[in-house]
Amino acid sequence: MSKLSAVRVALFYFLLATSAFLWCSLSFLVAPFMKFPQRYRFINGHWCRFALWLAKAVLGLKVRVTGEHNVPAQPCVIVSNHQSTWETFFLSAYFQPMSQVLKKELLYVPFFGWAMAMLRPIAIDRSNPKDALKRVASEGDLLLKDGVWVLIFPEGTRVPVGQIGKFTRSGAALAANAGLPVLPIAHNAGKFWPREGWGKYSGTIEVVIGEPMYAAGTGPRDVANLNDQVFAWNEAAQRGLGSLPEVPAAHPA
Template structure:
């Protein structure tokens, strides 16, 4: 990494951290008086767009989106691979309003967590998988009925670029129970914004949005089949953009 890039990365993180502190602090006092759509735009959309602007200006990372015509008019369950922090910024700004699954401990962080709590997240306890599954199912169903996109990273955590993690079925199960499709999304953000460390690489992140996928039937079997189909599409989309450095297999045996 060059010295110039290292300095730009340091400036980026300083500005990102400072803006998050100021934005969340302001949002904590302003947003209780706003209705949810306006609250979401104020806290999430505007700040995430600012974060993406900083990413372009200081890191030289931009984005190319294909398949935008596949986005349905009605919110549904979004299933995306997970490699970095970048996709949380991008997807939170691209789909609105949007809720996502996160660790409940994050809601206890002063100002940042308090602001996030006002965005109707699905906060789960990862130490209690069965209870977490119930939280995703119950809160996710309510959010979808209220016209809120629900983002789920079926791999459960960020995985290294070039690999595919185990796909859980909670997102597919939520879509099946709600009678809505899943919207598969693939990207190669980890190539430029790695999972570990502070290092970054300039370049253009590819984001591919697939066609909405409906379950063929109902129940556990339909959930498993839908999950397999979405996992296969996301895997093949990553392979088509050269984001899999070696042949990868997807394990869809987990249920959360």
């Protein structure tokens, strides 16, 4: 893993921003006349694949995925740790069509946010947690019934490598109420695409897809237990990837 020069990073962001402007502008003219699955693939699927290719070509960022056999045929709730922007590109391209929970302010970003608004996102107001939970539950359930994957970053924000944030229960609650599983995902993208600053590192990002996890029921305790299981799996998976420090071995008394 080597740190990249400022020139390569600047070139990457220039090409990424230019492509976003051009693709979003084209999407405004074409996408509104498409049905949602086709609209998603046109706006988000193709562009995110390009972003991943650009990251590989310019930054030397490759990806290795394990556990692909665990992906169920029916779309469900995806719960992943959040360290960078890269995993948003990857998951948006890998699972199609997909909606994700995001802060509503992102929809006001020129071009990018306007295009995102056409992708049925679950836009929440973080200053109103109760309303946010209701919105995730109601809109998420409709999306799942329409055969759309729902992505939730339960930590709520990007967390630096070496740390793991508290997992909210929104993903577990949505899956339990819909009678569908949570598909847990862990990765170490933050090692190569740090949360802070513009610096980037070349290398291979590891993505692990775990086995689907079901709640035993729909009650609060069932939801809490499922959320605890997802958190424990993600924590262990991140330790295996080197994103979290190893737990010191217990010394015999």
